[in-house]
Amino acid sequence: MKHPDDDNELFNRLEAEMAADSQGDVVDLDKARSARAESADSKPDPSPDASADSRPDRSADPGEGESDDSGPRLVDRPAPTASGPGLIDRIRDSKRLDVIPAWMKSGTEFADAMKWLAGHAWHTIAFHAVRVPFLYLPKLVWRSPRGLANGLGRIGRWAVDAEGEPLRQAEARRENSELYLKLSKQRDRRVRLRMILTGLGALFALVMGLYLIYGAEPMTQVIAATVIVLVLGWLGAPADAPLATRAVIKTEVQKLTSDIVVKAMASIGIGQIASAVAKGQDGIKFVAPITREGPGWRADIDLPLGVTVADVADRRARLASGLRRPLGCVWPDADPNEHEGRLVLWVGDRDLSKTGIVKWQLANARRHDIFKRVPFGIDPRGRAQSVPMIQHNVLIGSLPGQGKTASVRVLACGAAMDPSVELWLHENKGTGDLDSLECVSHRFVSGIDDDSIKYAADSLKLLREEVMRRAAAIKKLPRDLCPDKRITRQIADKRSLKLWPLVGVFDECQNLFAHPKYGKQAGDDAEFIIKLGRALGVILVLATQRPDKDSLPTGISGNVSIRFALKVAGQVENDMILGTSAYKNGVRATSFRPEIDAGNGYLAGATALPVVVRTAYLDDPATNAIAQRAHALRKAEGTLSGHALGEDAEAVTGPSYDLLADVAAVVPPSEKRVWNERIAARLAELRPEVYGGWKGENVTSALKPHGIKTTGVAGTTDDGERTTRRGIVRDDLTKVIAERDENRGAA
Numbered sequence: 236m237k238h239p240d241d242d243n244e245l246f247n248r249l250e251a252e253m254a255a256d257s258q259g260d261v262v263d264l265d266k267a268r269s270a271r272a273e274s275a276d277s278k279p280d281p282s283p284d285a286s287a288d289s290r291p292d293r294s295a296d297p298g299e300g301e302s303d304d305s306g307p308r309l310v311d312r313p314a315p316t317a318s319g320p321g322l323i324d325r326i327r328d329s330k331r332l333d334v335i336p337a338w339m340k341s342g343t344e345f346a347d348a349m350k351w352l353a354g355h356a357w358h359t360i361a362f363h364a365v366r367v368p369f370l371y372l373p374k375l376v377w378r379s380p381r382g383l384a385n386g387l388g389r390i391g392r393w394a395v396d397a398e399g400e401p402l403r404q405a406e407a408r409r410e411n412s413e414l415y416l417k418l419s420k421q422r423d424r425r426v427r428l429r430m431i432l433t434g435l436g437a438l439f440a441l442v443m444g445l446y447l448i449y450g451a452e453p454m455t456q457v458i459a460a461t462v463i464v465l466v467l468g469w470l471g472a473p474a475d476a477p478l479a480t481r482a483v484i485k486t487e488v489q490k491l492t493s494d495i496v497v498k499a500m501a502s503i504g505i506g507q508i509a510s511a512v513a514k515g516q517d518g519i520k521f522v523a524p525i526t527r528e529g530p531g532w533r534a535d536i537d538l539p540l541g542v543t544v545a546d547v548a549d550r551r552a553r554l555a556s557g558l559r560r561p562l563g564c565v566w567p568d569a570d571p572n573e574h575e576g577r578l579v580l581w582v583g584d585r586d587l588s589k590t591g592i593v594k595w596q597l598a599n600a601r602r603h604d605i606f607k608r609v610p611f612g613i614d615p616r617g618r619a620q621s622v623p624m625i626q627h628n629v630l631i632g633s634l635p636g637q638g639k640t641a642s643v644r645v646l647a648c649g650a651a652m653d654p655s656v657e658l659w660l661h662e663n664k665g666t667g668d669l670d671s672l673e674c675v676s677h678r679f680v681s682g683i684d685d686d687s688i689k690y691a692a693d694s695l696k697l698l699r700e701e702v703m704r705r706a707a708a709i710k711k712l713p714r715d716l717c718p719d720k721r722i723t724r725q726i727a728d729k730r731s732l733k734l735w736p737l738v739g740v741f742d743e744c745q746n747l748f749a750h751p752k753y754g755k756q757a758g759d760d761a762e763f764i765i766k767l768g769r770a771l772g773v774i775l776v777l778a779t780q781r782p783d784k785d786s787l788p789t790g791i792s793g794n795v796s797i798r799f800a801l802k803v804a805g806q807v808e809n810d811m812i813l814g815t816s817a818y819k820n821g822v823r824a825t826s827f828r829p830e831i832d833a834g835n836g837y838l839a840g841a842t843a844l845p846v847v848v849r850t851a852y853l854d855d856p857a858t859n860a861i862a863q864r865a866h867a868l869r870k871a872e873g874t875l876s877g878h879a880l881g882e883d884a885e886a887v888t889g890p891s892y893d894l895l896a897d898v899a900a901v902v903p904p905s906e907k908r909v910w911n912e913r914i915a916a917r918l919a920e921l922r923p924e925v926y927g928g929w930k931g932e933n934v935t936s937a938l939k940p941h942g943i944k945t946t947g948v949a950g951t952t953d954d955g956e957r958t959t960r961r962g963i964v965r966d967d968l969t970k971v972i973a974e975r976d977e978n979r980g981a982a
């Protein structure tokens with residue numbers, strides 16, 4: 236394996252620097268640049284190694300470079316330009332490996348490892364325990380006569396010193412009479428002693444046998460007979476047929492070596508690597524030894540200059556072929572702390588899709604705090620992955636049958652396990668996948684008919700109003716209780732403030748957003764909630780099997796913070812879910828296999844870099860059990876509400892609340908520009924139940940999602956003082972209203 240050799244590098248650099256100091260002539264920059272361009276055109280050599288190799292030669296004689304028009308002229312300082320930070324700096328920048336492995340530091344990972352170990356030990360014990368009476372004992376009994384014969388034979392051979400016979404014969408053949416006589420004498424002495432011992436042993440055995448037959452208690456007889464039979468059975472085992480079979484058969488997975496990786500990387504169609512390997516070089520550089528990490532191997536690799544991790548991720552299938560491993564074992568990843576060309580190649584012992592059902596960490600928990608991350612699944616390296624929900628919105632997308640609803644269920648159960656969370660569940664497919672959680676939902680619908688779609692659309696309208704109410708309520712909170720103007724656990728627990736977390740789940744939301752009658756408004760409302768609700772404790776979880784611009788408004792796909800894409804059909808769907816350029820950057824949910832990879836997806840936004848996650852799976856009984864626990868918790872804490880208590884759905888007051896129309900109503904056409912604080916005061920007067928307590932900032936943030944910007948507006952205060960404050964231009968408002976009405980008409 237190739238490792239960085241700091242000493243050599245340092246030595247080379249010092250040598251080069253000395254050479255440069257003595258030969259650092261001034262070079263004609265223009266000439267040199269053009270020469271270099273020519274050389275680059277005529278002699279492309281993508282190999283970084285090759286270019287690095289050639290540098291010292293060229294720099295060795297800059298004068299020659301200048302006089303020769305055909306050759307490249309160097310404008311850079313020769314070799315020493317390669318000098319980066321000094322040794323000390325590099326040591327300082329170097330990455331310290333964990334003293335204690337990550338799995339030992341993380342409570343859950345440690346518990347997982349211990350649980351696995353205990354399970355493994357238990358399996359081994361149970362495996363053998365079952366076989367003792369039915370397999371091992373009969374085998375021992377069957378083998379005991381042979382064991383008796385073997386035992387007697389061994390004693391006999393020992394008594395006559397049979398093991399020395401070949402040596403004596405050899406000396407006799409060599410006619411080495413002196414040594415032969417010596418050995419014979421030794422044999423006679425030995426045999427005499429051993430015969431006496433054997434005779435004594437036989438006598439003792441005879442006495443013991445007679446005593447056991449005629450004098451011993453029946454119990455002692457049984458125990459002695461059992462022990463004798465077992466020992467004889469053990470002695471009678473053929474060398475090639477051990478008594479017990481293995482409880483666990485190790486899957487022998489080939490060790491990942493640098494040679495295998497180099498060969499595989501050369502085979503994936505990246506020119507720089509292939510040409511370097513053809514020249515007998517590696518093309519890639521290992522920056523750390525290949526090590527075991529979790530159930531697989533990890534190689535940290537520097538790719539050639541200009542090659543990115545995305546280029547490799549792009550060719551994952553070819554890499555898997557090069558490594559001779561199933562696709563689900565090969566996971567090329569970027570290192571978030573390094574440059575774009577640093578590849579962390581993790582090769583698992585087992586295909587991720589064959590991991591089986593991943594158990595949800597909270598499956599048996601009593602409760603959960605939504606302000607902490609919700610366990611979601613595991614990554615290919617077996618590390619637990621979770622999703623933060625507070626301050627976030629979640630978008631999930633995939634082709635049908637790839638595990639969307641299953642992942643929605645995990646998040647909904649996580650929310651349900653916190654009794655302070657108000658759950659609004661909408662499943663617009665009508666298959667009842669979330670029915671188990673109905674008993675803890677404040678609002679609930681399952682159906683694809685128009686009424687069910689309207690119900691979900693009404694929920695979004697209500698949530699929008701709730702966001703507005705919360706914005707004003709939070710504004711009024713004292714600074715010491717709410718310094719960041721966002722919901723905290725402390726605020727959520729003050730029930731009188733009604734600012735507890737509110738999670739709205741919309742499964743199969745394409746049926747809602749693409750609905751001819753309710754879709755447009757629902758899309759607007761969802762976008763508004765996503766933009767403003769995060770800090771206010773209103774969280775949307777949206778799942779769609781049709782991530783296109785008609786079924787998923789771009790205002791939504793562009794603004795959610797957590798994204799989870801299971802298998803999708805193509806680049807457009809991929810980027811709708813995972814964000815613009817995700818596909819280009821190598822984050823490709825298209826690479827998952829239909830059905831086989833159900834439950835596997837790319838999770839973006841929950842960690843520094845997108846990560847592949849196999850979600851935990853909760854079947855109906857498991858979801859039911861969690862729902863019952865969540866129901867009991869809510870009952871005990873008095874937080875059951877709405878649908879869960881059998882109450883009627885909240886009435887949606889229709890078009891009574893429309894911010895843009897309300898602002899237009901309080902700003903007469905004669906007022907071309909108006910301060911936001913004045914709009915706030917007038918809105919509060921118009922609809923105190925909605926806008927009560929609003930300040931200018933509320934108007935600013937509420938109008939922002941509609942594309943209405945605030946600007947400095949000159950005006951006169953009530954005291955007659957002329958000044959400039961934040962405000963809007965009325966024309967902007969009328970323009971946005973006109974566009975909206977036009978769009979609604981089109982829909």
Ligand SMILES: Nc1ncnc2c1ncn2[C@@H]1O[C@H](COP(=O)(O)OP(=O)(O)OP(=O)(O)O)[C@@H](O)[C@H]1O
Pocket residue numbers: 591592593633634635636637638639640641642664780833834835849850851852
């Ligand atoms: N995490 C997982 N682990 C194992 N199997 C899973 C997982 N998630 C989903 N599956 C399998 O995939 C099947 C389909 O899952 P699910 O119903 O969640 O898909 P979906 O994408 O919601 O489908 P649709 O779009 O048709 O509603 C499940 O019945 C299950 O067998």
